[in-house]
Amino acid sequence: MKLLPADIGNLAHRLGAAIVPMLQQAHRVEAAFYAHAMQSEQLRSIVPRAYHADGHQAILLADLSRAGFKPLSPWSVDLTEGPDVDRTVLLAIVDALATLHTSAGVFPASSLLTWDALIQSRTDRVMIPVNHDAKALEALLHRFYAHFCPDAPIVLRDLFSRAATVGYAAILRAISTSSGVAYILHGDPNPGNVLYNEVDTRALLVDFQDAATDAPAVVDVARLLISAMHPTSRASLENDLVSTYMAKANIVHRVQFTRDLHLALLAYAILIMAWVAFTLETRAPALFYALGERSIACLRDHGAEMVQALQGL
Template identity: 85%
Template sequence: MIPARTTRCTGPNHVQGCCAPTATAIDTKWLAAALGLPPVAITTVAANAFSGGFSPIVKSLLCVEYDATVPAEESSRPAALFMKLLPADTTNLVHRLGDAIVPMLQQAHRVEAAFYAHAMQFEQLRSIVPRAYHADCHQAILLADLSSFGFKPLSPWSVDLTEGPDVDRTALLAIVDTLATLHTSTGVIPAGSLLTWDALIQSRTDRVMIPVKHDAKALETLLHLFCAHFRPDAPVLLRNLCSRAAAVGYAAIVRAISTTSGIAHILHGDPNPGNVLYNAVDSRALLVDFQDTAADAPAVVDIARLLISAMHSRSRASLEAELVSTYVAKANIVHRDQFTRDLHLALLADAILIMASVAFTLETKAPALFYALGERSIACLRDHAAEMVEALQGL
């Protein structure tokens, strides 16, 4: 059981008199201000930084000790916190990632901070995310560390190139239920705080197209390179599908998703299992990493991202219908057939993004993650090729 939480969040702007720290200098006074405590309330704080995958955002576990003589509510004295910190100096990031990527990174952090600040105001959202103690759209986000309450991140991938990750059926049903809660949440979202549907499409398109200079032919070449590398014997249908998908483009495919499939009040944007905290005892899932969160976007996009990142194609074939049934019932989706058709379009769009990223990194010592995602993506295309070709016909 998660302890009772107050609805206090200090974002989305700076705390008064509180300047976010650098990764190497976590200040007790800054942390006290972020938690709404007197400056002398915290005696020590230890920051244990760890790798955050491929994002340059610094992630740390903060272990905190308090001065027992300073009065404060017990709920505002977390012994451990998870911190996400946007580097203040972007010079090195520009050198590493390019000047086009850094603004995307900054935008993603602003969106996530805005979401947490919004979520803490509404009970429905507080039930599906960790407590946010501080959400600074300029630099730092502080979340409750729930590991001691049995919540652990699910593994989003496998290094085995012949098997994609397989998330347990019970966990998948819990995630689908949580996504339905997110999608049907109520409450007024501050204008401009989250991405619009068009802005999300543009952001995702840029991640693929910036490296290939927005050249559709270059994208087609990347997709064929992917097929040649992972499946030299790729069937003609699959190669033709890649060519057709490249010609149509990611943006056109996702814009073809019908609003009759259901619109999410809030779309997570990237609900892969690595962005889920799961309690196996209670079969309860919480969501984290809201960097791609959008308002009023097709809900099916989240379900597609979950399926393509959580299941091997063989498992998806047997579980997809059950997961879709569970979701449409909880989210009150009326047009199930349209939802399923759009799900395959969204799966195709996600596969394009992943395949292009994989192909682009083939010559740069691509990490095992990219290869595992590539294996899973091409399996998705192979298994759903007929439905996807039909879905593409009118685009």
């Protein structure tokens, strides 16, 4: 059983019944993942052992604290002020993601989300606060930058408007699997979903509530780049991490991967910014605001490339 922190519980209460199906689906997917993950020798090296996982959403995982594994970042940490995840840890996470993405053949077709189902789930999460109104989403994004970055350059304001016009689901669908397919996509590889052992510099991935099959691998990479690093660190380490991932995951179409990465970064940033703007008047999680700051920094760095990637959509 997972207990929601008070600020997350407050947000869930505000959303009411709309969030219940999302939570039910998330728990079902995670139980399905662990029920089958132990059949793969590759996966056993990057996920905790599951003693029990069933269709009733009950999961019993091994306690790895005695083996030296510790969570990297709890929900309560404000990542903009706290210490960054260092390069050694990031490389361990990249290695775990590459292993996850290239592990195939252990899941029944219907056990995890499809890429189309994940697109629908992500779109629901973005659009529920605005009742699936594209114009309201655009207004929400403009509200974000008015509050957090009133000096935002014109390219960012144009990017928000263009993204809202194209539509969130269309941006996700434009991310191609041809640049690199993940046989298993984690869905949310932020530092809070990683256990790390400092002795053997090994990372284990947890919280597979958005796990999907045959999805663009770049989606996980984008989430890691925004969530794991302060903007200054990301600027200096991003190319290194992306190149390392592409080498480990045997990414061949690197130009396409880079274009898809910009779309995936934009999609994740929109998700974060929409929720931050939605929660400005409530007791919102501190993590949302930390990720909001990181998202806007990413858009400042890559806004021109994102606008170019949106051309023709």
